[in-house]
Every structure is written in structure tokens, then in C-alpha cells.
Amino acid sequence: MSPASAPLDLLRPRAPWLVALAAACVAVLFAALARPTVAEDPAGSGPSVPSSRLVRPWSDDVVALARTFPIQEGGRIMPIDTWAGYTLQQLSHRKGCKDAEGRAINAVEWALDMLFRPTLAATHRCFLVPDTDILDSVGLAHESKKKRDRYTYLELEPGAAKLGQLAAKYEQKESKERSSREAGVIDLARNLGTFERLSRALTFARFRAPVLADTDPVLRKVFPAGTTMRFSDLLARNDALRAGFAAAGPAAPEAGALHGKGKDPLDGFFALFSEAIPDTGAADALHFLPPLTPAGDHPEWASVFEITRDMLSSEKPVSPLALAALVDLERMADGVTQGDALAFEGAFRALHGRVTTEAKRRGEYAKVPLEVTYHRLDTFTWSLSGYLIAFILTAFTWIFRSKWLKRVAWGVVLASLAYHVFGITLRCVLRDRPPISTLYETTLFIAAFAVALSLVVEWFQRNGVMFALATVLGAVGLFVANRYEAMKGEDTMPQLQAVLDTNFWLATHVTCVTIGYSASLLAAAVAHVHLIGYLLGWRWADRDFWRSVSRMEYGVLCFALLFSTVGTILGGIWANESWGRFWGWDPKENGALMIVLGQLAILHGRMSGVLKPLGVSAGTIVTGGIVAFSWWGVNLLNIGLHAYGFTSGMWGVLIAFWGVEAALVASVLVKHLVTTSTPSLPEGGVGA
């Protein structure tokens, strides 16, 4: 065996090796847990906006309370931490943004500003504008800005109305026919709408109407003169108000503004609430009030709008919990207005206690703290960093050939994989689901499985190739997951469509097919090493090395075929159970079938002698392209029964990927043709 292909001999269970691994694990965990959750503000400068007189930044206790505060969104109970994270991602493609002074704030701080200090939130740079063309279309200025940059609401607000009009116009078009500028206009208009809705969500808490001598007589009968009516007062005294307005009869021309101008005596009553909640959509944005009934009887949590609507329509009194919660919110709003941080925190603590107690009683709070921990650990970002570090260490080992360096690299990659798998496991626990039920989760799983499989093959082959690929595939996979999450700006743990509500098929068909994807991509990665080595002539004379590479590629390809085939047939059986046909030529089904056919063609071509090792590698790379089509491409076609997997905006990336792959295969073909027609070239490798 040549020295170059000698095994790295890294896996002997020696004490330093175990110490390195354990140290790496502890380091990653410690780093994740010790990471500060809020950015510091060394200057401590107060804001210049009047509505934000509370001391900045939000205290750690307030942020911690906000993180674990439960709301109902997308059909499930989630902490504000989750909701704030993906809402900000929708606007900014990041889970943090910068305020007017350039200070970094996290998603929860941003959400607190949005709800309680909307004027200040309008100065946060939280709107990603991917191209200044979008701003040009509505005449907004963008001097001193980059082509792709982040803006504040105040900067975009002058063009908001025009953006809304243009977005309504562009939405008439089929999504496939929209230009990137038109799609950008629609996204930006939607994001501005989200901001406006959320910044008005707690308007009711800031409602204050003093009872004066010229106040409507009905109100003066209910509320003593000199007091100030709050929204919670209106709800608490709604019976008396309704009776008062009904008894007063139709409004006299000289009646107060609140009394209404209609013929119905209750017009004034309704007008009163309209004034307190001027934007009903905004008041419906947050569903944070659990009903005082068992979750099975009444699963929906209520928003302030819904509480008010139900009270007005049914004439039933508002629940004591809702009333107390609204009083808490008003006290919080007062705390912000008066700059009283203690009052704010005290009221928030009371509200948090009320809502979580009720949520616990209904059995809906158990996983909220764990979900906050999941976000806090940020397993996938840390694993991504770990894979990158391991890759850099591996690259150094190519130069320095240090055994210790290699051992540290192994330790880092194993720790990263362990943390990566821990993250996936946490998601399974949180969701009560097998590891894969969404497109986002496929990327996490595919990356983890590819790393694990690479390391297993490396254990047997020990030539360093699979180890290097493990670091690359882990990093690339998690990078794709990260970008996809940022691009979508949605809850990554959504409720599932009714047809997907089956853990048996998710655990069998989906897992098998995804393992097939992962192994196919790993085989394609090995094929890249083979073809690039051939193109560059790197170690081409080392036949043993390239034979071992080909063996690995073949082995992984067979493994991929096994899981792709079983997974595809299991999918057919599921379809037969759900829709009454084994095979319906649906695009997603066809994508899986194409992978199987591609791999069968390669194996039969290899057995028949049609494909030599280089041909097998070229075919494996083509199969990798087919996996990309099946995984992402068919979702972009927006056709078929697998509508739950639709996505958009990925064509450019996919076309670039296929273009690079096609260029690689074409280059190999050209070189092979030239080489085989030139007898003087030296022999080597396993490409002939």
C-alpha cells in the first residue's frame, strides 16, 4: 500500500482521543448555554422617541419572561420566542436586527418593541430589501444604501401605500410569471402590513378616555367624573353601558361623539368599542388568552378582538382571566409610558403567571420551556460551526500531517454530529413526531445522516476522503437548512395536513426515502472526488487509492438504492392507503422513481461493462442532480398532490447547481475523449 493511501489509524480507543472528544462536546455545549441572550448596551443611551421612555435595553428578566410567554399561532401553542424569531425572519431574513443606534437586538426584544414601543420599533432596521429596484418602483430614496440592504419602517413608510397598490396588481399574476422585482414588491408590502398590524396589536391597552363634564351622559352615569376609562373598564362594565345606551334611546343631535349618530340606541355602545379597538385586524394578531374550559372542549385561544366580539354578540360577560390579563397589559403599557421598568415587569410577571397557570391546567404548557431551550441551544448553528472548524482542521492535516490535529478534528466532527442529532431529537420530542415531517426537517436529517454514513465508511476505508466529505456535507446541509429557514420566515414546527397525520408512514416511507436522498448525495460527493481527481490528475497514478474511492462510491450507491427503492414502494403503499392507487405519476412520486431508475441504470451499466468507473461516477453525479430535482425541483412545479411541500424562489440556485454539475461531467467527457485518443499519456487511476 502506498503511503498516501495508508489508513489514518485514528479510531483506536486511547485516552487522549477520548479526552479530546469529551472536551469538544463540553466546549460546544458550554458555549451554547453560556451565550448571552441579549445584546449589551454599554452606552446606555436612552431613545429619542417619546413613547420609549422605559430604560433600555429590556432587562434580562423581562426578555426571559417574554421568551416563555405562550401564545397560540398556526394551530399550536408556542413561546413568544418562536413566534418572534420567525416573524422577524420573514421581514429581515435574520433572527435579529439593529436599532437606530446600530445596537444588535434579538427577536424577542424586537417583538417587545413592536408591541409596547411601536414608535421606537419603526426605527429598527428590520426590513430586508433584496434589490433597490423595488424601491425605485415606488419612488423611495435609497442613497447611501447597498443594492441589498435593510431599512427601517420610517424609511419605507412614505411608499407603503404605493407598494400596497402595486402588490395587489402583481398578485393577479401567476407566481411563476412574476419577475423578481414584482415578487419583491409583494413581499415588502406584506412585511410592511405585518409590521403595521403588530405595532397596533396593543392599541387597546393604551386607550384612555377621561370622564369629563361634557362626556356622554350615559358614560357619566357608569363611570364617576374625573376618572379615566380604560378598555378593561369598558369590558367589565359592558352590561351597565349596554343598558344605559338602550335606555337613553336614539341619540339626540347634541349627544356626545361617542353616542353615535345612528337610529339604533346601541350605536353609541358599539362606537365606544370601535374607538378603543380602531384596528380589529391588529387586535386579532395575538391569541394569548386560554379559555377557562378543558382544551378538548375549546381548543382555540382568544385574541382581544375575539373576546370583545364574543362579548358584544353574545352579551355574555368576559372571563375573569381575560379581564385580569387586559388590566395587566394596560399596566404594562402604563409602565412604558411612565418609564417605570419595575411597574412594567411586575405587571408582566402577573400576566405571565395568569396565562401559564391556565395553560398548564389545560395541559398545553408542558413543552413551551423545552422549546425555548431548543432555541437557546441553537444546535444547528453550533453544529454548522463545528463542521466548518473540523473541515479547516482537516485541511491543516493535509499540510502538517499531525496525528493530534486529526484526532481533534475527529473530536470536533463527532461532537458536532452528536449536537446535530441532539437538536433533531429535541424537535422529535417537541413535536411528538418522527424526525422528518417538513421540507426543512429533510435538510437537517439528510445532513446528519450523510455525516454519520461518511464516518462509518471512513471507519472501514480510512483514507481520509469520507472524513473530509463528512465535514463538507454537514456544513453545506446545515447551511442550506439555515438559509431555507431564513427565506421562508415560517414556523419550522407547523401543524401537519390531515393526510400527513400518521406517524407510522412518516417514520417508514419518509425516513427511508430521505435516507435514500442522503446516501445518493453522499455517493455523488464521492463521485466528485473521483472526477475532480481525474480532471486535475491528482494522485492519478495511485491505483489503490482510486480503487478504494470507487469501492466506497459503489457501496454507498447500493445503500442508496436499497433505501430509495424500499422508500418509494412504501410511498406507493401509503398512497394506496390514502388515495386508492399505488402509483399516480404525481411529480413527487416520479422524482423518487427517477432516483431509483438512475441508480438501477448505473448498477446495470456497471455490471454490463457499458459504464467504467469514470462513467459510474458521472452517472452518480447525474443521479445527485436528480435528487436535487426530486427534493426541491418538483416542489417548484406547483403541481401534484404533495402540495404541502410547495416552495418557491429556488430555481436560480438549482439551475446554477445543475449547470456546475453538467460542466464537470462534460469536462471529464472531453478529457476522457482526448486522453483515449492520445496513446502517449501515462496510465493511471481507474478511469480507463
Add this chain to the structure above:
Amino acid sequence: MRRFLRAVVKVLSSLRLAFATFVLLLVLVFIGTWQQQYESLFDVQGKYFSSWYFTLPIYGVPLLFPGGTLLLGLLAVNLLVGGIVRMRFRWKNAGVLVIHLGIVFLLTGSLVEYLLSDKGYMVLREGQTGRTFQSHQEWEISIAGGDPAHGRELVIPDTRFSAAQGGRTRRLVSDALPFDLVVEGYARNSEPKPADRAGEGEDGFVLEWKGDSIKAEANVPGCFVTMVPKQGAGPKVRALLWGEQRFPWAVRVGEETWQIDLRRRTFLAPFAVRLEKFVRRLHPGTQMAAEFSSYVTKIDGGTTSQAHVTMNAPLRDQGVIMFQEGWGPQDPRDRSLPWSQFAVVRNPSDQWPKYACIVIGLGMLIHFLIRLVKHLDTEAARAAAKAKEATA
């Protein structure tokens, strides 16, 4: 001749043919997937996957491609001749042989489903009972009536008259009928509209062709039919038939009245079903369905039984399977009774894919174990050789 046959068998059993077939199937599946953006799934299946060949214009040049029937047929022959008949029966091939047998079984199941299954849907409102189901895409002309004592009904599938377009006619003849029916002007997706000129169309109406829908089930066909009495008893009568007309065309021939209808192909189930209750449960606070469920009573002769049909849990009985497919009314302002739509399938090979999967999985397991034992033997031999070399 013997040499020729041997050569044919050699080609049909070759791995190269398997390779070529897999590559062509891969191209075919890609084309069929891509074209679903422009053609309905039903049309794509017929044109690409269930055909012997097809032409596809590439930059205006029509290219000939082998269709799914041809390629799957070739693959089945190659599997039978090469993968099973000509394969050397050795233990090391046992797993591969079982895998190939499983795939042949799978392909046979698909063929049986393609040839013998009936697929359709049944819509029931709460409290309503039904026993027939209708095809999503296939249509038929039903001719019913005549002698009331016998209650005859003759149905003619659309494959018999859908070519009656562009001036062509199709004459439907039966000994059971006192007349022939001549079909013309068939339009696969059409709508009647008042004629612009007097004398045009029939009864003042013509058929407006609307172009094929991207969803084949949304197509509503129409045609003109002329009833031609066999023994010259009475005049010819012409009428317009349209898929969504509310009542069949009634025509009198001699003393008998016949009802002629263009309708979705209709099948009779071996049992009747009454929808007792439809339940649609949403994820809280959303419009996203967490569950669609139909609670039904199955009526089979004199016996009744209760069943719950929901996603991933169909009702199976006597070779017929009913799946939860749709629901309504979807407009919340519509206060009419809820209805449930079932996909209904009669498929003799319903469970064959499951059995094929077990066979294929078993074959893969056997093959894997054989390879593993071989690999371990090789490694042991290699280690022994190394040890020998070291001691030497």
C-alpha cells in the same frame, strides 16, 4: 432459426438492454413530470406512460420517444428472460433472484390495476344513501328506457365516440336498440351557447369548445347525436348532448320512449353507503384541516354496519375501497347540509404492491447477508495473509 432465436433471447436478456431501458424510462418519467405543468395528469398518463410511443416537439422538431407501455413491457421481458430464466441459480444469486421476482410481481400488479380496476367518486350529503360511483375523467352515453318491464340500459364508453370530431362521425349500433345513434361534433371540454345564425347547431344552440383543462376532471364534453330509426319507422331526430345538462334527452321511437344521456362513466358498488355525519376538525385558530371524517352506515342486502372513513383509513369491503376525498360546502355562508366526497376504487390487485414490497425487501435482506458473509470471509482471509506475511 435456432441461432436467430438464441440471438433474440440474448438481446432480450442482456444487461445492456436493462441499462438502456432504465435510462429511457428515466427520460420518460422526467418528460411526464415536466409536462404536467402544461397538460392534465390524466392526459399525461395516457400520452406518455400508457402509450407505446409518442412524439415531442423539441425546438419545433418532433422527436419520437418510446412510451411507458413499450418500455415497461421491455423491462418485464428483460426481467423474466434475463433476471429469472437465464440467471444462474447459485446461492450467491438467491437474493437478486428474489428481488427480480418481487419486481415482476409489482409490475404485474400495476398491469392488473391498469386493465381491471374501476376508479371514481361518490358524493353524499348527510342522510343520503348512494351505491354508484362515477369516474373523474371518463364519460359515457347512456341509453335507457324502451320496454319499461325490462328497464334496459345500454352504456357506451367515450372511447367509442370521442373521435367524432372535425367532420368525422361515429355510428353506435346495437341489436338491443330499435335505432342507431350517430355522434358528431364531439368536444372534450365545451359549453352550449346560443347560435349566432338561424339554422346553426340544434334547437338554437351550438357547442363552444373551451380548450382542454389542465385538470382533466374539470372537462365537460358535449356532442351532437342523431337518432336514426332502423326500420324507417319515423324520422331522424338530432339533439345536442352536454355533460352537465340536468335531464337526459327523451326521444320517442314507435311506442317506446328512450332517454339518452351524456354522463360521467358510472359504476355500481356491491353495497350501498349512507352518510350519517361528516366531521371536519381544524387545527385551532386556523383554516388548516386536522381531520376529515365520514361516519357512514354500510348497507349490504339486509345487513347494516357502521364504519368510519377518514384520511389514511379507508373502508374496504368486497374488493371495493372507499377513501375520504373531499367535502363541502366550503363557503361558510352556505348553510346547506354538509357533504362528503369519497374516492371509490375497485382494484383486484389492491394489496399486491404490499406483498411485492415484502418480497423485494426479503430479497434485499438475503442479498445483503450473503454479501456481508462474503465480505467478512474476505477480510478474515486478508488478515490471515497479513499475519502470515508478518511472521514470515
